[in-house]
Amino acid sequence: MTREREVVVLGAGMHPWGKWGRNFVEYGITAAQAALADAGLDWRDIQYVAGADTIRNGYPGFVAGATFAQALGWTGARVSSSYAACASGSQAIANARANILAGLVDVALVVGADAAPKGFFAPVGGDRPDDPDWVRFHVLGATNPTYFGLYARRRIDLYGATVEDFAKVKVKNAKNGLHNPNARYKKAFTLEDVAASPVVADPLRLMDICATSDGAAAVVLCSKEFAAKRTTNPVRISAVSTVTPTFPSAVIEMPDIATDSSAAVQPNDLSFRASLAHAAYEEAGLGPEDLSLAEVYDLSTALELDWIEDLAICGRGEAEKLLRDGATEVTGRIPVNASGGLGSFGEAVPAQAIAQVCELTWQLRGQAGARQVANAKVGITANQGLFGHGSSIIVTR
Incomplete structure (x- = not known):
């Protein structure tokens, strides 16, 4: 892969994992703010918000990108929401990265958060024999x-x-x-x-088996040109x-x-x-x-x-x-x-x-x-x- 097709991770942030009993949006915003602080950016600098969906948290979870954008404050940024179960976060990263590589935006925020139920995960949404x-x-x-x-x-x-x-x-x-x-x-x-x-x-x-947890993670991604003004040791x-x-x-x-x-x-x-x-x-x-x-x-x-x-x-x-x-x-x-x-x-x-x-x-x-x-x-x-x-x-x- 040529360096022209790479994007930079300018910021990274998380909300600690656990069983906190709060709304997933709160976790996501905490992680997003930590990633923004790490990147040295203000929320208003973000041009694209990619949300990783959680289907266990009602309609806001199905449109996570817009949910997080609203909670941070509407700024006119582009938005997307992705669901791929445990790969949802990587799909959201792929969406943000594609927009940066296409030259549509210079900087994007990717957020995933969940408030998980206790015990084994079960299918949601009623009977779905085609699933x-x-x-x-x-x-x-x-x-x-x-x-x-x-x-x-x-x-x-x-x-x-x-x-x-x-x-x-x-x-x-x-x-x-x-x-x-x-x-x-x-x-x-x-x-x-x-x-x-x-x-x-x-x-x-x-x-031997992992538990279910609440938690969140976020990254700020940007183009090489955007990063060049803000870091001399980029992670790509x-x-x-x-x-x-x-x-x-x-x-x-x-x-x-x-x-x-x-x-x-x-x-x-x-x-x-x-x-x-x-x-x-x-x-x-x-x-x-x-x-x-x-x-x-x-x-x-x-x-x-x-x-x-x-x-x-x-x-x-x-x-x-x-x-x-x-x-x-x-x-x-x-x-x-x-x-x-x-x-x-x-x-x-x-x-x-x-x-x-x-x-x-x-x-x-x-x-x-x-x-x-x-x-x-x-x-x-x-x-x-x-x-x-x-x-x-x-x-x-």
């Missing part, structure tokens, strides 16, 4: 932890992973989250702590991948019940998640060997190991060795989830892809404190939403 997410809940009885457990069992059967490996991921990420002021859980865990927690979806225990977004799967899938995935096989293409040798990373590397002109760190979508501890391989950081079945050797620690060769990951934050659905970019921004600036990765220059994110949505974003210095 594969609704179908897997009601026909298959497969809540999210159920398929997390299936993926974990697959790693055990194919690669010899152990429940202790999964627990080691929790211990590592909790240690990182302990040093993150925005994390919900700031507590160290031992392997024994994880083993003592109740089984939720065999082989996964409670401490060098790629945003939002590719869809091929059909049929080359590897075992959850069934895509609504896929139209008449539009099928020949599968490649990459899974959906690996395809996301491949497209990001191709766009940025980089490879896994260039990475300083990765922020991945650890809905469960076992899924972090899958993502490490999907990002081509190692070969299939080799993620456990990286973990056991300490390579994915903050001080290791390729730190993974230096932020503490979703295990330390929980899911605030539309905010989490944006929060990953916030973390990479702080890491590449050298502002991550006790969880700082030494000499961080290139970071990658990985996130998967529903129904063919996903994302991988590469941030560079």
Whole structure:
């Protein structure tokens, strides 16, 4: 990718994750104001507002871009709202970035926030038998932890992973989250702590699965020219991948019940998640060997190991060795989830892809404190939403 097609992350901000019992708009505005302050800008400087939608917070959540723009104060800025489940934040980033690259605006604000219910996420909006997410809940009885457990069992059967490996991921990420002021859980865990927690979806225990949370994240994006007047050490977004799967899938995935096989293409040798990373590397002109760190979508501890391989950081079945050797620690060769990951934050659905970019921004600036990765220059994110949505974003210095 040429530098002409890069945009700069001028500001990053978050509202801490937790269970605060307040409206999602309040969280989003807090994050937005923090990102604006970090960028050294006034709200009136923003020309475009990209909101990541939350479908659990009524109509304002469905039009999040306009909701946040109204709460900050109408200024005539362009606006968009995006929904892609857990990839909503990356879709919002992609929208803002596209407008900047098209020359329509110079500076944009991207915001995602959620006020999540307690317990497992359930489909909203009544009976929707044409929705594969609704179908897997009601026909298959497969809540999210159920398929997390299936993926974990697959790693055990194919690669010899152990429940202790999964627990080691929790211990590592909790240690990182302990040093993150925005994390919900700031507590160290031992392997024994994880083993003592109740089984939720065999082989996964409670401490292996992320919670649901309130929280928010925001970034200010701008053109190179706009940034040149305000920073001498820019952090850049060098790629945003939002590719869809091929059909049929080359590897075992959850069934895509609504896929139209008449539009099928020949599968490649990459899974959906690996395809996301491949497209990001191709766009940025980089490879896994260039990475300083990765922020991945650890809905469960076992899924972090899958993502490490999907990002081509190692070969299939080799993620456990990286973990056991300490390579994915903050001080290791390729730190993974230096932020503490979703295990330390929980899911605030539309905010989490944006929060990953916030973390990479702080890491590449050298502002991550006790969880700082030494000499961080290139970071990658990985996130998967529903129904063919996903994302991988590469941030560079």
